Amino acid sequence: MSEDKVKVLVVDDIEANLFAMQQVLKPIDGIEIITASNGRDALDILNEQEIALVFLDVQMPEMNGYEVASKIQELENYNCDVPIILVTAINTEEEFISNGYQSGAIDYISKPVNNDILIKKTKAFVKLFENKKKLEQANKQLQILSNKNESILTFAGEGILVISKDGAIMLSNPASQKLLEVEESEIIGMSICDIITTDETKKYGWNDSVLYKCANNNNTYHIDNTEFRKINGQRFPVDYTFSPIKDDPDTAGMIIFRDISIRKHAEEQLIKLARYDSLTGLANRSVFKDSLVRSMARAARQKQMVGVMFLDLDHFKEVNDKHGHTIGDQLLISVANRLQKCIRTNDMAARLGGDEFAIILDLISSSDNAAHIAQKIIDTVGGQHELDGISVYISPSIGITIYPGESETPEDILKSADSAMYRAKEVGRNNYQFYDRKMYEKARERAHLENELKIATMRNDFELYYQPQISSKTGQICGLEALLRWPHYDFGMVSPAVFIPAAESTGLITTIGEWVLRTVCQQTHEWVEKGITGLDLTVALNVSTRQLRDGTFAKMVEEVIKTSHLEPNQVEIEITESTIMDDPETAIAELQKVHDLGVKIAMDDFGTGFSSLSYLNMLPIDTIKIDQSFTKDIGEDPKDEAIVKAIIGLAHTLGLKVIAEGVEEEYHVNFLRENGCDILQGYFYSRPVAVDIITELLTENDSDHNNTVPKS
Ligand code: C2E
Ligand code: MG
Ligand code: MG
Numbered sequence: 001m002s003e004d005k006v007k008v009l010v011v012d013d014i015e016a017n018l019f020a021m022q023q024v025l026k027p028i029d030g031i032e033i034i035t036a037s038n039g040r041d042a043l044d045i046l047n048e049q050e051i052a053l054v055f056l057d058v059q060m061p062e063m064n065g066y067e068v069a070s071k072i073q074e075l076e077n078y079n080c081d082v083p084i085i086l087v088t089a090i091n092t093e094e095e096f097i098s099n100g101y102q103s104g105a106i107d108y109i110s111k112p113v114n115n116d117i118l119i120k121k122t123k124a125f126v127k128l129f130e131n132k133k134k135l136e137q138a139n140k141q142l143q144i145l146s147n148k149n150e151s152i153l154t155f156a157g158e159g160i161l162v163i164s165k166d167g168a169i170m171l172s173n174p175a176s177q178k179l180l181e182v183e184e185s186e187i188i189g190m191s192i193c194d195i196i197t198t199d200e201t202k203k204y205g206w207n208d209s210v211l212y213k214c215a216n217n218n219n220t221y222h223i224d225n226t227e228f229r230k231i232n233g234q235r236f237p238v239d240y241t242f243s244p245i246k247d248d249p250d251t252a253g254m255i256i257f258r259d260i261s262i263r264k265h266a267e268e269q270l271i272k273l274a275r276y277d278s279l280t281g282l283a284n285r286s287v288f289k290d291s292l293v294r295s296m297a298r299a300a301r302q303k304q305m306v307g308v309m310f311l312d313l314d315h316f317k318e319v320n321d322k323h324g325h326t327i328g329d330q331l332l333i334s335v336a337n338r339l340q341k342c343i344r345t346n347d348m349a350a351r352l353g354g355d356e357f358a359i360i361l362d363l364i365s366s367s368d369n370a371a372h373i374a375q376k377i378i379d380t381v382g383g384q385h386e387l388d389g390i391s392v393y394i395s396p397s398i399g400i401t402i403y404p405g406e407s408e409t410p411e412d413i414l415k416s417a418d419s420a421m422y423r424a425k426e427v428g429r430n431n432y433q434f435y436d437r438k439m440y441e442k443a444r445e446r447a448h449l450e451n452e453l454k455i456a457t458m459r460n461d462f463e464l465y466y467q468p469q470i471s472s473k474t475g476q477i478c479g480l481e482a483l484l485r486w487p488h489y490d491f492g493m494v495s496p497a498v499f500i501p502a503a504e505s506t507g508l509i510t511t512i513g514e515w516v517l518r519t520v521c522q523q524t525h526e527w528v529e530k531g532i533t534g535l536d537l538t539v540a541l542n543v544s545t546r547q548l549r550d551g552t553f554a555k556m557v558e559e560v561i562k563t564s565h566l567e568p569n570q571v572e573i574e575i576t577e578s579t580i581m582d583d584p585e586t587a588i589a590e591l592q593k594v595h596d597l598g599v600k601i602a603m604d605d606f607g608t609g610f611s612s613l614s615y616l617n618m619l620p621i622d623t624i625k626i627d628q629s630f631t632k633d634i635g636e637d638p639k640d641e642a643i644v645k646a647i648i649g650l651a652h653t654l655g656l657k658v659i660a661e662g663v664e665e666e667y668h669v670n671f672l673r674e675n676g677c678d679i680l681q682g683y684f685y686s687r688p689v690a691v692d693i694i695t696e697l698l699t700e701n702d703s704d705h706n707n708t709v710p711k712s
Contacts, residue, residue, distance in 0.1 A: 005032040006126050007049055011042040011068065012057040012087070017111075021055060021087075024115045025122055039063030043071055046079040052129035053122065056105070058088035069103035083125050085109055161255045162245070163192050165215075167206030170251065179238075179259050182231040192255070197227045197235055215244045215252035225264070228257060237264045277351040279329055280336035288350035288358055292410045295362045296403055306403040307361035307370035310417035311339075311377065314395045314429040316355035318583060323390055330387040331394060338381045342373060358414065367402050367434065374398045374432035382430060395430035397421055406437055450502050452488065457508045462486055464519055465688035468697060469540070469659060469681045472673045477701045479538035479572070481681065482520045483688045484512070504546045513547045514556060521564035521571065523691065528566075532698050540572040540602060545579035549586060554593035561597065568598030572623065576604045580615065588618060595620035602659070607647060616654065624651045628662020631682065634671045645675050652676065 008031050010021045018035045025033050034049070036042035038060060045051070054072065058065035069084050089111040109118060153160060159176030161169050172187045180187065180195065193206055206212055214221040221242040227235040240257035275287045283291065295306045313335065320328035332355065339349045339357060346362040359377075361370055382395040399420025407413040419442070420435035427433065456462065462484055469479035486494040503509040520541050527533045547553050561568050573594060580587045595601055602623035603616070607630055626647050633640035644660070651658045660672045663682030672680055686697065 005030055006052040006129055007032050007034055008053045008055070008122060008126070009034045009036060009042060009045060009051045010055045011036045011039070011060070011065075012055075013037055013060040014057075017057065017087075021113070021118070024113070024118050028119060028122060028126070031122070031126055039065075039068035039071070042068055043075075046072060046075060046082065047077065050078050051082050053125040054082055054084045055087050055109070056084050058086050065105075066099055066103040069105050073103075083107070083128070085121060085125075087111060087113065157258070159255075159257045161187075161192065161195075161257075163211070163215075163242075163252045163255060164250055165252050167192050167209070167212065167252065169195075176257070179236075179257070180228065180230050181234075186231065195228050197229050211242050211255075212252065214242055218244050218246055220244070225260065237261055280333050280351050282336050282340075282357070283348055283350040285350065285352050285358075288348065288352070288360070289410050289414075291348050291350075292360055292413065295360050296410070296413075299363055299403060302363065304363045304365060305367070307359075307364050307367070307373070308401045308403065308413050308417045309359040309361070309370070309374060309377075309432075310399040310414065310421040311357040311359065311381075311396050312421050312425070313355040314397055314425070316394065319392055319394065321586075323387075323392065327387050327390055327392065331385055331392055334385045334387065335381050335394070335396075339377065342377045342380050358417070367400075370400050370402060371432065371434075374400055378430065378432065397424035397429050398432035399424055399435060400432055401435045406435075446502065449491075449499065450506050452491070453486075453499055453502055453506065453508055456486060456488070457503075457511050460515060461488075462512065462515065463690065464516065464523070465690055466539075466694040467681060467688035468686050468694070468701075469538075469679045470685050472669075472677055472680055477698060478536070478679060479540060480694065481540040481542075481574070481688070482516065483542070484516060485688075500544065504544050507546065509544045509546045510550075513543060514560075516541055517557065517560050518564075521560050521566050524570060525564045525566050527695070527698060532695060533701075535567050535570060537698075538570055538572050538600065540574050542574045542604065543579075545575075545583065545587060548575075548579075548590040549583065551586070551590065553590050554597070557594050557599060558597055561599070569600055572600040572602050574602045574604040574625065577606070577608070577615070580619065584615065588620075592620050605661075607643060621656060623657045623659060625659045625661050625681075626677070628682070631660050631662040631668055631672075632664070635665070635667045641671070644672070644677075648675050648677055 008025060010018055010025075010033060012018045012021070012035075015037070018037065022033050022035065025031065031052075034045060034051070036045055039062065042054070042056070046054070056065045056068055060068075063071075065086050065088070069086070072082060072084060073080055084105040084107075086105045086108040087110075088108060107121065109121065153171075153173040156173060156175055159179045160171075160173040161176050162171035164170045169187050169190050169192060172182075172184060177184055177187060182190075191206060192211070193209065196209075196211075198210075210221060213219075222240070224239045226238060226240070228238045228240075229235050237260045238257045239260050240255050242253050242255050244253040245251040275284060276282065277284050292306070292308065298304075299306045313331075316328070316331070319331055332351070335357070336349065336351065339359070343349055343359060343361070348360040348362070350358050350360075352358050359373075361373060364370060377398060378396055383393065385392045385394060399417045399422065401407055401413050401416040401420060403413055405416075407416045416435040420433045424431050424433040463486075464482045465485050466480040466482055468477045469481060470476065471478040484496045484500070486496075486499055488494050500509070503512050520539055524533075524537070524539045527537070528535060543553075557571075557573075561571060573591075575587075575591070580591075591601055600622040601620055602625055603619070603621050604625045605627040606624045608627045624647065626644055630640045630644050630647075634644065635641075648658050657678045658676075659679040659681055660668070660677045661681050663669060663672065663680045663684045665684060668682070669680060669684060689697070
């Protein structure tokens with residue numbers, strides 16, 4: 001029989017009575033009839049199963065009905081108060097009834113049993129039992145719920161405050177007491193207006209507060225970032241939600257709040273990171289731009305000007321390379337500190353990245369003010385910086401733009417200041433320059449050129465031309481100089497004088513330079529293989545300072561020469577004096593390695609740079625190339641003629657070969673020959689020409705050793 005049926009116990013010592021009762025009760029829905037033929041069995045059953053109703057025969061041997069009824073009441077389980085109906089043939093006299101009720105019975109029924117009454121009574125008690133069960137269940141759930149609520153209140157991390165209709169705190173959980181640093185006894189009855197710090201609440205009181213309105217209109221209220229006041233007056237950041245409680249006439253609602261100090265701190269850190277340079281603490285580019293927009297608007301309103309400076313440290317990379325990044329970083333911090341000392345409170349210094357800084361001079365009356373501050377910055381930021389016991393010298397180059405002027409937008413203003421800074425670098429660094437229109441056009445062209453150059457480098461869109469070098473003794477080609485050409489669909493044939501500086505400043509020269517070396521070596525090897533030239537032909541190529549900087553140049557040269565099966569002394573590397581002067585130590589070390597491979601080294605454009613004899617002595621040089629500006633003046637300027645003679649003499653004293661560049665006239669040839677110049681190079685013999693033409697010239701050169709090279 002199924003478990004959820006209501007059990008009715010019938011106790012009678014006469015089998016026939018039990019049977020008869022069963023027959024009568026059986027048709028009632030939802031009940032299970034259990035029988036017992038004596039008091040002991042009945043108690044056993046009641047000990048084990050929950051019974052809804054007991055029909056108990058009074059007259060039974062051993063233990064009569066009254067005794068059983070008393071014992072039932074002593075049970076220690078749910079059956080102790082089970083309704084008992086006594087069944088008896090005994091009459092209903094006073095004594096019987098009294099006995100029956102004393103023993104715990106609540107009703108009686110007399111034999112012979114009236115079926116109708118039996119059924120009705122049973123149904124009524126079963127219904128009662130079912131209701132009791134339901135009530136019990138409901139109670140149980142209520143208890144669970146209340147326990148749960150209590151633990152939510154007690155253990156919740158959020159502060160919970162229940163607010164009365166007049167704004168007093170009626171209930172406060174332990175978390176709220178902890179957050180507000182208050183005892184429960186103190187907080188109960190306190191006005192919520194003493195805790196909420198929004199000014200209106202404090203000023204106008206509860207009845208004018210937003211919470212009061214929300215409570216009345218049954219609206220929830222949430223605020224993400226406000227402050228609560230602790231009992232000691234100290235404020236702390238919170239977010240809170242107020243929920244009205246509508247069912248209780250005494251209660252306005254409940255506030256759930258959290259301390260958001262940690263979140264706010266994290267947010268502030270993030271904002272700081274997003275707005276300020278983490279190394280120097282200066283504003284970053286985005287803050288700088290916002291600030292510039294505001295300064296520009298202010299200047300327009302007040303009919304004043306804004307000065308914008310772009311500052312770059314000269315040779316900062318060398319500080320990093322020489323002393324390491326830690327010192328480099330310290331230098332940037334030191335520069336930032338000094339920079340801030342040069343500007344007013346309303347001005348702004350920002351770090352745009354690397355060693356680039358920008359400054360807004362807010363509301364100046366003339367460009368002279370900007371010039372004055374720029375000079376102050378050069379004097380203050382420039383000079384000696386003591387960093388961790390190391391003394392580092394640095395100088396800044398500054399570009400200045402004034403608004404209103406030619407640039408209208410913050411981006412253009414910054415770009416203009418940047419171009420002016422370039423100009424400052426060009427005219428020798430450690431100075432400031434104002435922006436002008438021509439400078440802007442130049443900067444734009446430069447940007448365009450650099451972009452095109454990038455594409456050309458990726459695609460190897462270059463060509464090499466070769467210019468012969470003629471032995472002044474034999475009149476034969478004894479060498480070639482490889483000169484780079486960039487045929488561009490739009491610009492035409494771009495001169496290396498134009499694009500080499502751009503390749504150097506962008507760093508593309510490293511890739512281009514390697515391509516030049518590989519192509520020269522392959523080409524030379526091909527000529528040797530084909531017997532067009534012998535192993536005595538030298539091919540010179542030009543190398544920029546930038547290629548010598550990272551310390552990988554010599555290795556690359558070694559690998560290329562090896563793979564192209566050339567004799568190292570067939571290759572000559574041309575460098576200029578200024579190249580070396582930029583960073584003599586690194587350049588000399590790298591050139592020494594290249595020279596050790598057997599590769600020859602020539603000093604190009606000699607006489608135009610510092611022409612420092614001491615360097616000449618330190619460098620592993622084989623050849624000096626007299627710059628064409630001197631050659632050009634032969635026959636015209638006796639002073640330059642004297643210089644040419646002196647250079648030849650000096651070179652020979654040092655055991656070096658001399659090449660004269662820019663040989664255009666026959667009298668140049670004669671003068672140079674007479675004065676012992678070893679090799680001649682110039683338009684008089686040939687312009688730089690493409691590979692097929694130089695191959696022809698080399699072929700003729702080889703087949704007719706006695707002829708000079710024809711003029712082109
Ligand atoms: P440079 O190394 O001094 O090259 C000599 C320049 O003088 C070449 O100009 C050449 O065409 C020119 N020239 C030769 N003979 C005469 C003459 O009789 N009269 C006149 N007026 N000029 C003559 P180019 O080819 O325009 O090269 C200019 C500069 O570009 C070169 O000067 C060199 O510094 C650089 N360059 C060329 N190719 C490369 C390269 O592959 N790598 C690097 N880093 N620089 C290169
Ligand atoms: Mg050269
Ligand atoms: Mg030259």
